[in-house]
Amino acid sequence: MDTTTKQRLVFAVNGQRFEVYSIDPSTTLLEFLRSQTPFKSVKLSCGEGGCGACIVLLSKYDHVHNKVEDFTVSSCLTFLCSINGCSIITAEGIGNTKDGFHPIQQRFSGFHASQCGFCTPGMCVSLYASLVNADKMNNRAEPSPGFSKLTVSEAEKSIAGNLCQCTGYRPIVDACKSFATDVDMEDLGFNSYWRKGESNEVKLSRLPPYNCNYVTRVFPEFLKKETAVGLNLGSERYHWYSPVSLKELQGLLQMEANGGTSMKIIVGNTGMGYYKELVHYDK
Amino acid sequence: MISKAIEALKEENQGGFSKEAKLVFKKIGDHMDKIASKFIRNSGSVGGNLMMAQRKHFPSDIATILLSVDTILEIMTGERRLKLTLEEFLGRPPLDSKTVLLSIKIPCWESSRVVSSDACNKLLFETYRAAPRPLGNALPYLNVAFLAQVSLCKNPTGFMLKNCRFAFGAYGTKRSIRVKEVEEFLYGKLLSFGVLYDAIKLLETLVIPEDGTSSPAYRSSLAVGFLFEFLSPLIDSPIDFSDGLVNRYNRTLLSKNSNQQHDLGQIEFPTLLSSSRQVIQLNKEYHPVGEPTIKTGAILQASGEAVYIDDIPSPKDCLYGAFIYSLEPRARVKGIKFNPGSSPKGVIALITSKDIPGLNLGSKTVFGTELLYADDLTEGVGQRIAFVVADTQKNANIAADLAVVDYDKENIEPPILSVEEAVERSSFYAPLFYPEQFGDFSKGMAEADHRILNSQIKLGSQYYFYMETQTALAVPDEDNCMEVYSSIQCPEFAHDTIARCLGVPAHNVRVKTRRLGGGFGGKAVKSIAVASACAVAAYKLNRPVRIYMDRKTDMIMSGGRHPMKITYNVGFKSTGKITALKLDILIDSGMFVDVSPILSDHMLGSLKKYDWGALSFDIKLCKTNLPSRAAMRAPGDVQTSYIAEVVIEHIASTLSMDVDSIRNINLHTHNSLNLFFASAAGEPLEYTLPSIWDKLASTSSFYHRTEMVKEFNRCHKWKKRGISRVPIVHEVKMRSTPGKVSILRDGSIVVEVGGIEMGQGLWTKVKQMTAYGLGLVKCGGTQDLLEKVRVIEADTLSVIQGGMTAGSTTSESSCEAVRLCCKVLVERLVPLKQRLMEQIRSLEWETLILEAYRNSVNLSASSLYVPNFSTMHYLNYAAAVSEVEVNLITGETTILQTDIIYDCGESLNPAVDLGQIEGAYVQGIGFFMLEEYNTNSDGLVITNNTWTYKIPTVDTIPKQFNVEIFNSGNHKNRVLSSKASGEPPLTLAVSVHCATRAAIREARRQLVSWSGPNEASSTLVQLEVPATMHVVKELCGLDSVQKFLQWTTAKN
DSSP, X not given: OOTTSBSOEEEEETXXXXXXXXXXXXXXXXXXXXXXXXXXXXXXXXXXXXXXTTEEEEEEEETTTTEXXXXXXXXXXSBGGGGTTOEEEOHHHHOBTTTBOOHHHHHHHHTTXXXXXXXXXXXXXXXXXXXXXXXXXXXXOOOOTTOOSOOHHHHHHTTXXXXXXXXXXXXXXXXXXXXXXXXXXXXXXXXXXXXXXXXXXXXXXXXXXXXXXXXXXXXXXXXXXXXXXXXXEEOSSOEEEEOOSHHHHHHHHHHHHTSSOOOOXXXXXXXXXXXXXXXXXXX | OHHHHHHHHHOTTOTTOOHHHHHHHHHHHHHHTTSSOHHHHTTOOHHHHHHHHHHHOOOOHHHHHHHTTTOEEEEEETTEEEEEEHHHHHHSSOOOTTEEEEEEEOXXXXXXXXXXXXXXXXXXXXXXXXXXXXXXXXXXXXXXXXXXXXXXXXXXXXXXXXXXXXXXXXXXXXXXXEOHHHHHHHTTOBOOHHHHHHHHHHHHTTOOOOXXXXXXXXXXXXXXXXXXXXXXXXXXXXXXOTTSOOOSHHHHHTTSSTTSOOSTTOOOOOOSSOOOOEEOOOOOTTTTTTSXXXXXXXXXXXXXXXXXXXXXXXXXXXXXXXXXXXXXSSOEEEEEEEOTTOOOTTEEEEEOGGGOSSOOOSEEETTEEEOSSOOSBOOSTTOEEEEEEESSXXXXXXXXXXXEEXXXXXXOOOOOOSHHHHHHTTOEEOOSOOOOOBSOHHHHHHHOSEEEEEEEEEEOOOOOOOSSOOEEEEEEETTTEEEEEEOOSOHHHHHHHHXXXXXXXXXXXXXXXXXXXXXTTTTSHHHHHHHHHHHHHHHHHTSOEEEEOOHHHHHHHSOOSOOEEEEEEEEEOTTSOEEXXXXXXXXXXXXXXXXXXXHHHHHHHHHTTBOOSEEEEEEEEEEOSSOOOOOOSSTTHHHHHHHHHXXXXXXHHXXXXXXHHHHHHHBOOHHHHHHHHGGGGOOGGGOOHXXXXXXXXXXXXXXXXXXHHHHHHHHOSSEEEEEEEEEEEEEEEOOOEEEEEEEOTTSOEEEEESSOBSSSOHHHHHHHHHHHHHHTTOOBTGGGGGGGEEEOOEETTTSOOOOOOOTTOHHHHHHHHHHHHHHHHHHHHHHHHHHHHHHOSOOBHHHHHHHHHHTTOXXXXXXXXXXXXXXXXXXXXXXXXXXXXXXXXXXXXXXXXXXXXXXXXSOSOHHHHHHHHHHHHHHHHIIIIIOOOOBOTTOOBSOOSTTTOOOOOTTSSOSEEEEEEEOOOOOTTSGGGBOOOSSHHHHTTHHHHHHHHHHHHHHHHHHHHHHOTTSSOOOOOOOOSSOOHHHHHHHHOTTHHHHHHHHHHHHO
């Protein structure tokens, strides 16, 4: 194959560098995180992108514009091979016992928004991604101290795809809303910070502080150096190719046409959530 | 990525596009925002979605909406590139895997694009989807996009349709289609209701779901409804075209979000949930018991550091198992093979009943046993047949999927696949006991002015949907010992079963459980076999074996709530006072008994919330060849709470009386309560339901809102509201529970209890109780003992007789067990404290404990709390008011508001109890409104994933949700005067169902006014459970639009 393609997968999880040289391309990010790293906050629950228990924040560096894109993905549907050069943040990466908890986690706790706790890391990642993206928006006015640029409406929708069977969602939504720039503190439900009738100033002072300019997440420098060339990786029987041009793709497809191999084109792999194919592809 | 496409489509500062083009783009973007969920749109691609629609007939929204706007695609096969319209693309035979979709082009739409420039030409574009969740993460029953060019005619006044593009999809069709016949029919016509009616008649012949599609008539009616919703505003009202755009013009007319702004780009959607009220009263008497303490471990759960069973790192040489289950309800298993041609990787062993060293036991309880693996005949679908063990969980799952069981059905009695067949063949489980009847039924019926005879209702199942599926890890230890980590509500029973399976003494086995990712009754008996299967495999292979079940297998094998069939006979006075009720209930318990015999007790407890006069019942537990059922949260309670309301509603409709007044007149007095519940009824002051009932009417403005609902229904044709107030009386029972409290040298405290922490806050309450109990020693620092307490995992060898965490009372009984331990410890410490106080003035807790260690005071105490037989049963009271709005076009029900008042006694922790009330209630909404549990004829559940099984989400809960925890003061027989909260609130969700029924009743009344009294004239509405969109729409009239059009054209 093309000699310019790389034989190694590089990415970061919670700032830590990972390199993978050989892997079955059908390995999902979820399987990798749960079996090869200490980060077990990513939970398997539905395995089809329908519940949000396994989601992580994926950050991609755009070399051309020198900016970072941050968005959530279902780790149960994301193939490890497709995150080359990316940075992954799990709930542990947002905050933890050793490095300190993030106000998201503190407020989930203080608003009584976690019961069995199995959906909670995913919920926190959803909200975290919404905060990160809202606070990046330069066209939005600076929020009052302690709040983010997120609106109430965005805050409550931030967890719209996440399932929870314990809480009935109301306390979760309140925890999310507590970050919103346009929230009326009166509207926030029962919590461990204040009792009814206290002033907004007092209420704000009791909330675990949030600073919208506070950067807890830095895109790892070492990943910026990873150039975006194609990837060719595999194990004994299966291969993964990341063609970077149409020509390259045509070449690969020609290989299949010539027989001997079968191939599947993958973008986000979310289709796997619906069509749970067991067929293995010699890719 | 779909997200990026949405971003681009909604970009407001697109240069060079017409206003119309921007409108079209934005609406496409808005619609795409409802596809899947954010995290799927972030990685799923628009192209991939279209390719799935093309190749595999995926019910795509993107295909439909893009079809309406003349989208052009470019595809590449080999070196060859080809441009084609989306319609041609979808119409081709499935493309091969070498074909690549290169680009998608949406043309820029302008009013003048097709019609020659004319000031009165306008472009209209709307998209719709009817799906169980308004915000997405749910496939639609049907999706639509309408693009139309209309021109305003001065004389005669009205709108004339020019070019139209009407696309429909996802309704049970291989691909999204354009309805060109309708488009052509409408071309050049001046819109009127008559024209619309003809267009709809034509449309009906075109949007026809394929055979095998669920609710086909409903889907067709949606097509009609949406076309009506799109076009009718152009007919019956003047439109303001002043800004050159018609945006959301239909909303006001169909009274949808009428308070919304109409200008594009500035639409600020109202928030999903409005401010909710939580009212609690704090008790300081037993501090820190009664404090709304944050749930123990909540922050660890938020950071994901909390360790669940599957998070325990795999021990060295660990193997993974997956179940092979029966697909035949009754057959002989001849063998198990792997599909020819498929060679599953990594398979180590296949464990069947032959590999069990001891007894073939999947569970053993006081009610009976079940097999671990079918040994000769299968007894139902989903029954365990074998356990395949492989090197990874993935390989085990694949192997189980590839396994083919060879069945033989010759000379085998046919299976029992319904409760009716079970009755015919007298196949029953013995009930726990036969509860007594109340009063003389025949006499009660004789006294009645009216009688309803032999009315029938059916209730289906519900799946627990714990977020963590069934899981266990078994690790062999020296000398034939086995340590098992299990996600289970009853480790004690798993322990006992495992020992019998392995044929070893019970002291060889240790089962540990720290926390559950949700239980809901599904991790009681059903988890025993999961733990046992791992233990047996680990024993045989002498290696650790674990399992984490995939969701589908879990849904198929773990069963759910008991389905049942109910026949009722009721007699009542003209006033609505009930004189007699008789129920005949057939319960499908499935192939194993589980704990089904407890059901009759639960059912009566909740049924008796009203004074039925005389009450007679026959409850049969049918043994069928269907999946085994478990005691899911509020087992039997939720069904009878519902049955009681069905009877009340039936009486009201027979008498044409207000339902609420029928409820009122039949509420218990303390006297009648005593008659029905004996000692469980408690003191007169403890019967708080009447005061809750009245208080709720005022806090929820029930009477005022009832009038408002009437007014709303008078003013709105296509939205109807309903409101309903429902009481509950819920009997619970305390069970014996062990506890153990130890104080360590540094003064920190470690606690073990029989109760399992499964999210319900049991540990938190236990911690509070420990701090309170030990604090009674009263020395320096005892005010802050809470932080010194740690509750640790349940370990069946450390604390025995743990029992089962079920029935709502395990938190309080675990607390009581701990209180007993603390009492012992305080008694041991007080003499020492007094001695020490003689020498020093102030004594700190740490000093006291250190001295106790020096003086060899026993600082560990264990106890078994055994409830007093005469006071172990008690009643919980609550009431709820719910108001809903039903959309008559789609059948969608929106829960506008719910108000609950719940008597928690003196709550041990109001924050935890509030969480239980809200959470249980929403799970009840799932049962009553959303969760369709469909099976094939063998009982195999086919709604076995998140695509088809829809639990409540943030957009399907009450928009406003007010909960008040009512502090009813002193209850001398309760644990520090507290009452339960785990299960009773679930049954309150029946109020949503009743409110929906009320709204439907209004819709039907309106339908009768349109179509004459011939049809739908019966005022009784038997509304199924769950009352999903199609169920509601069917009752509101699938042809309501046609009926309205006929009526309105005839009228004019």
